[in-house]
Amino acid sequence: MSDCLFCKIAAGEIPSAKVYEDEVCYAFQDIAPQAPTHFLVIPREHIASVSGVNAGNSAAVAHIFEVIAKVTAEKGIESYRVVSNIGEQAGQSVPHLHFHVLAGRDMTWPPG
Numbered sequence: 001m002s003d004c005l006f007c008k009i010a011a012g013e014i015p016s017a018k019v020y021e022d023e024v025c026y027a028f029q030d031i032a033p034q035a036p037t038h039f040l041v042i043p044r045e046h047i048a049s050v051s052g053v054n055a056g057n058s059a060a061v062a063h064i065f066e067v068i069a070k071v072t073a074e075k076g077i078e079s080y081r082v083v084s085n086i087g088e089q090a091g092q093s094v095p096h097l098h099f100h101v102l103a104g105r106d107m108t109w110p111p112g
């Protein structure tokens, strides 16, 4: 989508600190980290949020979870949190599907 921040980051049109990439997804450091490890994993295809996942694009989401497992294992991260905010009330600020991967500090439950 031409006007989407994360589409532009995935395309390399806006700079980011790459963590991982392949033909399906792109992972990069969050610009405002909320934990010692905080990166985002996004599909290259524009999907607005989890609400936009369907039978036609869910393979990308499954792939992203494989990537999260692989990248965290490679970094030696054994305990981490994966978060995806959907909609304004939940705190979604960028309308392109993304999974936050957070680690490196104690975390509370329930989240605030």
Ligand code: AMP
Pocket (backbone or CB within 6 Å): 016, 028, 029, 030, 031, 032, 033, 040, 084, 085, 091, 092, 093, 094, 095
């Ligand atoms: P959310 O609020 O769940 O939609 O998450 C969006 C995340 O994107 C936030 O944690 C932001 O800090 C992060 N973010 C926004 N712009 C950038 C950027 N240019 N590079 C990296 N992370 C960003």
